Amino acid sequence: MSGVYQRHWPGDKDRPALALHCMLASGSYWGPIADRLNGRIDLQAFDMPGHGRSGDWTPEPGGPDYHTTITRIAASFIDRPLDLIGHSMGATVALRIAVAAPEAVRSLTLIEPVLFAAAPDPLQQARDAEILGLVAEGRDKDATRAFIDAWGAQSFDDMDPRAQVQMQQRIGMVANNVAALSHDNAGILRDGGLEAIDAPVLLISGQDSTPVVHAIADALAARLPDVGRATVPGAGHMLPITHPDQVAGLINVNLDRA
Known part of the structure; x- marks a missing residue:
């Protein structure tokens, strides 16, 4: 993972976890949430290429798109079942991993996954x-x-x-990312994919977020076998930053379910 900046908030070694940030941000915003989880999980994150302290990302002719690049980096952190947390685009990467390898996921917390193909708008x-x-x-x-x-x-x-x-x-x-998020070129929504996730899933939305976010959560929840829903009052799309107390509390709830 040359050029990829890794972050780590130590905790319970028996509860490895990985958190994936949104576009145009960095993994640093998981720090306040990790603090509120009080070491319950051993949390890792990374700055996506072109973000935070990581190196640049330049698409190569015939090479993987950005979503696939991030998915491969995230998958390299997984060597046993873990608690997987994602926000926005990061949540779609987390969901892609859970669909491809459900056995690798202990719990799945999806904060405003922007998989627009699930609810065309x-x-x-x-x-x-x-x-x-x-x-x-x-x-x-x-x-x-x-x-x-x-x-x-x-x-x-x-x-x-x-x-x-x-x-x-x-x-x-x-x-x-448009092809991955709006056209699902990664096949996240393929028949039987979401239905194969047997880990507990929690979908978290901000009350004041754009309607398409809530429509996406509705569409995903209808297909997931073990799913909970939560809405944070007064929050918008960037709720991990603006409402870390509530987000950490909800992550704790999903950890309890695993």
């Missing part, structure tokens, strides 16, 4: 088209503004200028 399709179009035109700042204003904890224009620049440099990775 005209507004989200318009967002995809807008961001793809702006990136193709070289208008990275406008593309980043459109993405952050839809999914961020604050508006793009209110962010620190340095953070704005960093996110603009990464927006191409967001565009690269």
